[in-house]
Amino acid sequence: MDKVFIEALEIETVIGIYDWERRIRQPLLFDLEMGFDNRVPAASDDIADTLNYKAVSKRLIEYVSQSEFGLVETLAERCAQIVLDEFGVDWLRLKLSKPGAVRGARAVGVIIERGRAD
């Protein structure tokens, strides 16, 4: 399966379950792998035939920066649904990292895989 990917997209938002976390914005990192048949845009050389990673990134920045969820699980699920519903993607893998949330760990977070049928 071909894929289009976005690596380490950094977005600041309100995220976390503790009182102090509700008062600040924290950086999150998004890694996405999205299933897509890249033979079509490869044949046409037309951006309109692609899964446009810039458009996906802009949409996630818009959504995540305005969100205020407690759990990274909730935010990851909503982002996955946006990409599946709005960009004609049939399958994706999304890693959401919260850097510095746990002392001693570079990052913590979740990895989810979703398809249209899920």
Ligand SMILES: Nc1nc2c(c(=O)[nH]1)N=C([C@H](O)[C@@H](O)CO)CN2
């Ligand atoms: N599985 C999860 N565990 C934890 C989360 C979370 O969103 N999912 N969140 C926190 C706190 O907000 C933490 O990030 C603050 O350091 C703890 N565990």
